[in-house]
Amino acid sequence: MAGHVEKHVAGDTLAAALRSGIHRVLAKQDFLNKINVFPVADSDTGTNMGLSLGAALPVLNRPGEKHLGTMLAAIADALLDGSRGNSGAIVAQFFQGLSDAAGEITRFTTYTFAKAVSLGNEYAHDALSKPREGTILSVIAAFARSISQQLKSDPDAAFHAVLARARDHVETALADTPNQLDVLKKAGVVDAGAAGFAELVAGMAEYFADGTEAPLPNASLAKSVEAVVEFSEADNVSQYRYCTECMVTGHDINRRKLREALAEIGDSIVLAGSKRKAKIHVHVDDPETVFETARRFGELSKEKADDMHRQQHATHDGKRKFAVVVDSGADISEADMERLDIHMVPTRIQFGDHGYLDKLSITIDEFYEELANNPHHPTTSQPAPGDFRRTFQFLASHFEDVISVNLTSAASGTYEAARLAASRVDAPGKIHVVDTRNASLAQGQLAVLAAECAAAGVDAQTTLAAVESQVPTAATFAILSNLRYAVRGGRLPAWVRTIAEALGLTPVICTTREGKISLSGTLFGKKRRIERFARHVARRAPLGPVEIGVGHAVCEADALELEKHLKARIPDIRRIGVLGLSPAIGVHGGPGTLLVAIRPWLSAQDVANRAD
Numbered sequence: 001m002a003g004h005v006e007k008h009v010a011g012d013t014l015a016a017a018l019r020s021g022i023h024r025v026l027a028k029q030d031f032l033n034k035i036n037v038f039p040v041a042d043s044d045t046g047t048n049m050g051l052s053l054g055a056a057l058p059v060l061n062r063p064g065e066k067h068l069g070t071m072l073a074a075i076a077d078a079l080l081d082g083s084r085g086n087s088g089a090i091v092a093q094f095f096q097g098l099s100d101a102a103g104e105i106t107r108f109t110t111y112t113f114a115k116a117v118s119l120g121n122e123y124a125h126d127a128l129s130k131p132r133e134g135t136i137l138s139v140i141a142a143f144a145r146s147i148s149q150q151l152k153s154d155p156d157a158a159f160h161a162v163l164a165r166a167r168d169h170v171e172t173a174l175a176d177t178p179n180q181l182d183v184l185k186k187a188g189v190v191d192a193g194a195a196g197f198a199e200l201v202a203g204m205a206e207y208f209a210d211g212t213e214a215p216l217p218n219a220s221l222a223k224s225v226e227a228v229v230e231f232s233e234a235d236n237v238s239q240y241r242y243c244t245e246c247m248v249t250g251h252d253i254n255r256r257k258l259r260e261a262l263a264e265i266g267d268s269i270v271l272a273g274s275k276r277k278a279k280i281h282v283h284v285d286d287p288e289t290v291f292e293t294a295r296r297f298g299e300l301s302k303e304k305a306d307d308m309h310r311q312q313h314a315t316h317d318g319k320r321k322f323a324v325v326v327d328s329g330a331d332i333s334e335a336d337m338e339r340l341d342i343h344m345v346p347t348r349i350q351f352g353d354h355g356y357l358d359k360l361s362i363t364i365d366e367f368y369e370e371l372a373n374n375p376h377h378p379t380t381s382q383p384a385p386g387d388f389r390r391t392f393q394f395l396a397s398h399f400e401d402v403i404s405v406n407l408t409s410a411a412s413g414t415y416e417a418a419r420l421a422a423s424r425v426d427a428p429g430k431i432h433v434v435d436t437r438n439a440s441l442a443q444g445q446l447a448v449l450a451a452e453c454a455a456a457g458v459d460a461q462t463t464l465a466a467v468e469s470q471v472p473t474a475a476t477f478a479i480l481s482n483l484r485y486a487v488r489g490g491r492l493p494a495w496v497r498t499i500a501e502a503l504g505l506t507p508v509i510c511t512t513r514e515g516k517i518s519l520s521g522t523l524f525g526k527k528r529r530i531e532r533f534a535r536h537v538a539r540r541a542p543l544g545p546v547e548i549g550v551g552h553a554v555c556e557a558d559a560l561e562l563e564k565h566l567k568a569r570i571p572d573i574r575r576i577g578v579l580g581l582s583p584a585i586g587v588h589g590g591p592g593t594l595l596v597a598i599r600p601w602l603s604a605q606d607v608a609n610r611a612d
Contacts, residue, residue, distance in 0.1 A: 009159055010107040011066030018075075019060045020213040021203030022053045025196050027217035030428065033397050036192040038135065038183050039086060039268045039283075044311060045192035047394045048085030050426070052092065053200070055082025068106050072099040080279050081302070084390060085243065086270055087136050087193030089281045090124050091200075093272035094140060097123030110162055111155070114147045129259055129269040134180025136193035142173035143201055163205040167198075174198045217426075240266055240283040242305040242360070244290045248278045250298025261293045283308070288361035304387065305360045310341055311394065322401035322460040324451040325391055327383055327414045328358040329407035329584040331551055332444040333577065340451035345383045345391050347414070349583050352376035364580045368554045368591055378587050382407075382414040388421035396429030401460035404433045405447040405467070407584070408515035411439065432464055434471070437515030440585050441549030441597035442474045452604035458611060466607040474599040476511045477520055477537050478585070479529070481555070481592020483507075508536055530558055530594070534565030537596045545572040545601035551581040553593040562594055574601040 009017075025032075032046030059074045076099035079092035097120030105112065121144035125131050146169035150162050177191040178184040184191055203214045244266070248258070253275050262269050266284035273279045278297075284290055287305035294300050320341070326332065328346045336342070346357040349367065351374045356362035358380070362370070371378060388404070395402045404422070409415035415435045422431035436443045446467050453463040506529060510520035520540070523532050548566060552559035559578045567573060581595060589595075 007110050007156070007158055008107050009068075009113065011068035011071045014068060014108065015060045015066050015071060016213055017204040017207040018200075019057065020207040021200035022057060022060075023214040023216050024199040024203035025053055026050050026426065027214070028196070028199050030397050032192045032196050033394075035187075035189040035195065037187045037189060038181055038191060039132075044085060044306075044394050045087055045196065047390075047397055047427075048088045049091065049193065049196040051390060051393060052079060052083040052085070052088030055079055056095075068108065069099075069102045069104045072102045075099065077277075080273050080277060081247070083272065083279055083281075084245070086268055086281055087196060089245075089270040089272045089279055090127055090136055090140075090193070091197065092279065093127040093270075094120040094124040096272065096274065097121070110147075110151055110157060110159060113159075113162075114144075114151050117144045117147055120144070127270050127272050129263055129271075130267075132181070134177040134184060134194075135191050136197050138177060138180065139170050139173045139191075139194040139197045142169050143197075146170070160205075160208040163201075163208045167201050167205040170198050170201045240268075241285050241307060241309050242283065242287050243268075243281070243308050244284050244287040244305045245279065245281050245302070246291055246294050246300055246304070247273075247302040248280065248294045248298040248300060250276065252276075253278050253297050258294075258297050261296070262290070265289045265293065286361075287357065291356075291361055300355070303355070303357055303361070304390070305346075305357060306390075306394075307343070310338075310343060319457055320399070320454040321457065322403055322454050322463070323395040323399045324447055324454060325388075325395065325402060325404040325418075326443070326447045327407055327418070328582060329412065329414060329439050330405065330443040330447050331440045331549070331579055331582050331585075332448060333579055336444075336448050336451075340448065340455055342447060342451050343391055343395065345387050345418075347383060347584060348381040349587075350379045350381065358583055362583075364582060364586075365554070367583045367586060371586065372591065378583070380584060380587050382412055382417050385417045385421040385424070388418045389424055392421055392425045392431050393427050396425055396427035396431060399429045402429055402431045403450050403460060403464060403467070404431065405436060405443065405450055406434060407439050407443060408437045408511070409435045410437065410515035411517060430460075432460065434464070434467055435515065436474070437471055437513070438474050438476055438511055438597070440476065440581060440595060441551045441579065442476045442511070442599065445547055445549060445597055445599055446470055446474060449602065449604065449607075453607050456604040456608050458604060458608050462607060462611045466602060466610070470599055470602060472513050473542060474597065475540070476595060476597050477533075477540070478509045478589065478593060478595040479506050479523065479533050480509070480589050481594075482590055506533075508533065530562050531565050533594065533596075534562055534569055537566065537598065538569035541570050541598055542600045545574045546570060547599050547601050548573055548576040549595075549597040550576065550578045551585070551593075551595035551597070552578065553581045553586050553589055554591050555594065556580075558592075558594055562596070566596070572601075574603075 029046030029050040036045040055078045056075045076096045079095050083089045083092040098116045101116035101119040121140050124140050146166040174190050174194050177194050259271050262282050266282040268283040270281040325343045346360050349356045404418045406418050407414040419433045422433050436446050450467050504525050506523040508520040512518045550559050550563045
């Protein structure tokens with residue numbers, strides 16, 4: 001039994017105790033989300049702590065005997081790489097302190113364990129530019145203080161007794177957090193991050209007491225948790241919009257100067273890690289300012305930015321029965337994104353050695369300016385499964401269903417990344433991943449339809465059936481002003497451009513029912529090119545009422561002319577709009593690209609009426 005270990009703990013025993021604590025946190029992540037009001041009421045502390053601590057489980061679950069010092073170093077590294085959110089970064093830094101204190105030792109005595117926890121406490125406090133009492137820091141401090149004081153009065157105390165008393169002190173500190181932060185007292189809750197750390201300690205204490213390891217929870221357990229606190233958005237909304245994180249790797253990172261630079265652009269700063277690898281967490285309005293700052297201190301990686309305002313809207317809207325997610329390959333107006341609370345997972349855009357998050361750290365206009373002036377042709381890469389998983393995990397903790405409307409699988413691995421991420425989400429909600437077999441505006445139209453159904457109170461299954469019925473009928477047509485971008489991007493062989501230019505041809509590109517890119521026809525000569533493109537689309541338009549989207553790559557005047565010709569040739573247009581094209585299309589089409597997305601009209605009200 002673990003309680004018989006007395007004064008020495010080796011790697012295997014500590015691994016089991018930590019695993020037990022992490023399992024308890026995972027079981028409570030939905031509860032932690034529901035009580036999360038500080039530093040921002042974004043309802044994601046449980047998700048972030050679950051994802052962060054979950055990153056340590058592969059290390060703890062490795063077969064074979066575990067060397068304590070080596071294991072803690074691996075845990076610290078895994079947590080630094082996997083940490084999410086404010087509390088996740090603080091916990092990662094706490095474990096960095098444990099690791100640095102342990103060094104190469106093979107087992108903890110109660111004395112060396114106390115020293116390690118004390119150093120972890122110091123590291124955790126040092127990670128924040130403005131430490132606050134009443135948070136996870138207060139509970140970590142109580143944990144460290146309790147162990148140190150016990151060993152001063154009883155140097156021979158056994159591990160199980162030390163942990164049991166420390167757990168009591170942690171619970172007392174947790175209960176006191178509302179007395180230290182007014183926002184907690186107003187909401188009638190304890191701090192969510194502090195509660196998560198208390199669960200970690202409780203799981204460890206239980207294992208040391210009787211050798212019982214808390215089981216890995218089933219996601220369905222969280223379904224029984226009711227809303228714990230009700231509060232308005234105005235209660236605790238950050239002045240900044242994006243929770244931004246990234247990793248900086250270097251040889252000798254000046255953490256003080258990095259922290260000072262971050263303090264000038266945002267708040268809620270947590271800087272975890274070491275001189276060779278640092279994890280940044282900060283709230284800002286412009287994520288690119290964080291990434292530009294970080295690049296001055298080393299090599300940048302693992303950039304991410306979560307829209308906290310949209311998260312807050314999602315968790316306070318009781319009418320919607322499901323949430324909608326898109327990748328940034330979908331072109332949707334900002335007004336519709338806001339109105340319908342559509343969540344976005346960004347694609348990565350790379351110009352040489354400089355990377356961006358699509359639509360978050362680079363705007364559409366900035367992209368086309370860079371495309372015109374940068375000698376490096378950009379590349380796009382699909383979001384990593386982890387990017388989808390983080391969004392899915394959060395939303396599936398607040399909704400019974402999540403519908404992810406994705407870029408065509410025939411042209412990108414984005415759909416597969418979303419599908420893989422969905423299979424790895426451990427939360428009550430169910431994730432549904434849709435292959436639109438389309439991109440850009442047509443993908444956006446299907447996402448808007450789904451989101452409008454959600455806003456109208458339609459259930460997820462009815463909405464899925466409606467969206468999937470539209471997938472084969474939605475179509476995209478495009479013409480390129482210059483084929484050189486398609487050639488540079490590898491989408492067209494150079495000889496096609498040579499022949500097209502020699503003969504004055506403008507290929508009309510379209511999507512097939514299978515989601516592939518194909519040739520729809522050819523326009524001869526440049527005269528009345530836009531008018532003839534409109535005629536080409538009109539001849540292939542579905543019968544009856546339709547929705548049309550007109551997209552352009554920095555050629556709005558051409559797009560407005562195209563819109564006018566389409567209105568003249570297609571009799572029953574229920575909705576039409578003009579929008580700039582995202583980099584997902586612009587990389588291959590370049591400036592001057594014109595695109596038309598068209599689908600048979602189906603409104604959310606039509607879907608609701610069918611369900612009735």
